Amino acid sequence: MNRIDRLLGILILIQSKKFVPAEKIADKFHISIRTVYRDIKALVELGIPVSFEAPKGYFVVQGYFLPPVSLTTEEANALLLSESLVYGFADKSIQAHYSSALNKVRSILRSSQKEKLELLDESIKMQMHPNHTLNFEYLSALQNAIASKMIIEIEYKNLKEEKSKRQLEPIGLIFYAFNWHLIAWCHARNDYRDFKVSRISRLSQTGIPFKKSTHIAINEYMKQLPVNW
Numbered sequence: 460m461n462r463i464d465r466l467l468g469i470l471i472l473i474q475s476k477k478f479v480p481a482e483k484i485a486d487k488f489h490i491s492i493r494t495v496y497r498d499i500k501a502l503v504e505l506g507i508p509v510s511f512e513a514p515k516g517y518f519v520v521q522g523y524f525l526p527p528v529s530l531t532t533e534e535a536n537a538l539l540l541s542e543s544l545v546y547g548f549a550d551k552s553i554q555a556h557y558s559s560a561l562n563k564v565r566s567i568l569r570s571s572q573k574e575k576l577e578l579l580d581e582s583i584k585m586q587m588h589p590n591h592t593l594n595f596e597y598l599s600a601l602q603n604a605i606a607s608k609m610i611i612e613i614e615y616k617n618l619k620e621e622k623s624k625r626q627l628e629p630i631g632l633i634f635y636a637f638n639w640h641l642i643a644w645c646h647a648r649n650d651y652r653d654f655k656v657s658r659i660s661r662l663s664q665t666g667i668p669f670k671k672s673t674h675i676a677i678n679e680y681m682k683q684l685p686v687n688w
Contacts, residue, residue, distance in 0.1 A: 460488070462498075469498055470507060470519070478515035530564065532572055538564060539576055543585045548634065550656070552599035593639075597662050598632065601641055605629045608669045611643075614661040615654060622660070623647075628669045631677035632656075636686050644671055651675065 460468070465488055472487060473479050481495045490498075499517060502509050508520035530538075538561060545557045565573065604611045611629060616622050627643035630651075634640070639656040 465490070466498055466502060466505075469495075470502060470509075473509060473517050474519050476518075478512065478518050480514075480516035483516070530568065530572075532575060535564065535568060535572055535576055536579060539579055540583060543583055547585045547587055548593075550593045550595050550598045550639070552596040556599060593657070595657055595659065597656055597659055598639065600662055600664070601629055601632060601656070604664065605631060610646075610665045610667045610669060612663050612665055613654070613659050616658050616660055625652075625654075626665070627652075627654075628671055628674070630674045631680065633677070633681060633684070635684055635688065642677060642680055644669075644674060646670075651680065 468488060469484055472484065481492050481499075484490075484495045484498075485492050499509055499511075508523050509517055510520055511517050542557060542561055546554055549557070565576065568576065601611075603609075608628075610626055612624065612626050614622060614624055626646040627641075628646075629641055629643040631642045632639060633642060641654040641656055641659070643652060643654065644650070645652040
């Protein structure tokens with residue numbers, strides 16, 4: 460990767476996060492910390508308002524906007540392949556958002572790239588097990604609740620077909636055993652619980668922030684899963 464491409468890549472990385480430590484930039488682009496400092500200085504000299512907050516890292520001052528960049532054919536192909544995976548493993552809410560985002564990406568492609576993408580679109584298919592259906596529409600709402608740290612209320616049906624109402628503090632989503640699972644702190648049980656998303660019959664946002672100040676990291680919770688696939 461030449462330096463111009465690397466500088467653009469660093470700028471895109473910094474814009475994609477609230478803060479990016481120098482160490483993460485160095486790991487991402489396989490460069491030394493000293494080179495990171497030089498590259499950040501070069502971006503600033505080009506008039507890009509990159510700033511730093513210790514100990515969080517670099518950020519682009521709010522209000523700066525990088526115009527859309529053109530995608531390579533390989534990048535566009537990767538997004539198209541991902542669409543098949545989204546339709547196989549995500550619910551209707553995510554599918555709708557992904558299709559909308561992909562259409563925006565398609566709109567900035569060159570004519571020759573669009574032609575190749577249309578050909579690939581007809582050439583990539585995914586065959587799922589007939590019992591593998593994701594008819595719910597909760598993943599997008601759950602993502603929002605996790606990111607905003609807001610309590611949700613659900614109606615849930617367990618394996619015995621017993622229904623219950625729960626107030627939860629959602630901390631993560633895990634796909635395992637061929638299903639999406641919501642991991643959340645349950646106010647009724649005063650403990651963490653694993654809810655199969657397909658068994659949620661109703662979900663509502665309460666607008667109430669989490670009451671519990673700290674939660675287990677989702678990576679730590681994964682060590683407790685009953686299966687490793």
